[in-house]
Amino acid sequence: MCHFRKRYLPRLVYLERVVKETLRLFPVAACLGRLLDKDIVTSNYTLPKGCECLIPIMYIHRDPNIWEHPLEFNPDRFLPEEVSKRHPYSYLPFSGGPRSCIGFKYAMMAMKTAICTVVRHYKVSTELKSLTDVDFVPGVVLKPSRGYRIGLQPPSVNVLTRVLHRRWRLEIGKMALYITFPVALFHYFNQPELFEDWVVKTKRELYPPEDTPEQRQFLTAIQKIKTQQEADRLKALEKNATN
Numbered sequence: 001m002c003h004f005r006k007r008y009l010p011r012l013v014y015l016e017r018v019v020k021e022t023l024r025l026f027p028v029a030a031c032l033g034r035l036l037d038k039d040i041v042t043s044n045y046t047l048p049k050g051c052e053c054l055i056p057i058m059y060i061h062r063d064p065n066i067w068e069h070p071l072e073f074n075p076d077r078f079l080p081e082e083v084s085k086r087h088p089y090s091y092l093p094f095s096g097g098p099r100s101c102i103g104f105k106y107a108m109m110a111m112k113t114a115i116c117t118v119v120r121h122y123k124v125s126t127e128l129k130s131l132t133d134v135d136f137v138p139g140v141v142l143k144p145s146r147g148y149r150i151g152l153q154p155p156s157v158n159v160l161t162r163v164l165h166r167r168w169r170l171e172i173g174k175m176a177l178y179i180t181f182p183v184a185l186f187h188y189f190n191q192p193e194l195f196e197d198w199v200v201k202t203k204r205e206l207y208p209p210e211d212t213p214e215q216r217q218f219l220t221a222i223q224k225i226k227t228q229q230e231a232d233r234l235k236a237l238e239k240n241a242t243n
């Protein structure tokens with residue numbers, strides 16, 4: 001199975017909508033607190049400076065005035081055309097304004113990577129039947145009261161997948177062979193005593209000493225020249241001796 005790469009993340013548009021819809025129904029920070037540094041005037045109320053406010057993110061995310069069928073899991077609520085219909089502060093999983101989460105991009109990348117990695121390797125299941133089956137305990141972050149009731153099962157691996165999974169072993173084997181083979185050959189042929197006889201024998205077979213009439217004629221001619229030269233030299237010596 002190929003490795004997951006960072007460059008794949010922008011292409012996972014549906015997964016991004018799934019993550020966003022999950023954070024709508026189950027915002028990690030379900031409730032935020034603010035201390036007002038000035039009076040806030042709304043249509044019906046004035047919230048005085050110094051007042052401590054709680055912003056019920058989970059409640060806003062499930063408000064039927066904002067979200068149609070709020071308890072339905074529908075990732076397409078986060079299609080660009082749907083998002084543009086809503087007030088920007090109707091969805092606040094990472095808070096909003098100047099004190100919003102600085103790590104939201106990283107968090108989105110991390111969640112998408114984690115989900116991809118898990119679903120590519122495991123079959124995920126749960127005994128929970130609907131969203132309302134999940135109860136929460138109050139806390140700084142949203143936490144299910146009965147833990148995370150999910151099952152992870154390794155997929156049944158077919159032969160092809162098994163072969164692909166073992167590919168890295170094959171590659172290492174091939175690499176070892178590529179290195180060992182020339183090294184072994186080099187060592188073998190660098191022992192002259194092992195192959196000297198073989199070289200001499202092969203050379204004799206490939207280039208046998210020639211014994212043709214021309215060759216013999218040539219050798220006789222050379223011999224004649226040598227004898228002639230010897231005789232001339234002797235004659236010259238005798239002449240010198242008599243003088």
Ligand code: HEM
Nearest residue numbers: 028029032033093094095098099100101102103104106107
């Ligand atoms: C799913 C993951 C995350 C969620 C749901 C989340 C949510 C939030 C929320 C709602 C706030 C606002 C808190 C408030 O106003 O009281 C916040 C603030 C903050 N978050 Fe995250 N966060 C996540 C991951 C991260 C990561 C990965 C980082 C760092 C890399 C990070 C860094 C921060 C910081 C520094 C603040 C404070 C910003 C400020 O007060 O100016 N968060 N986060």
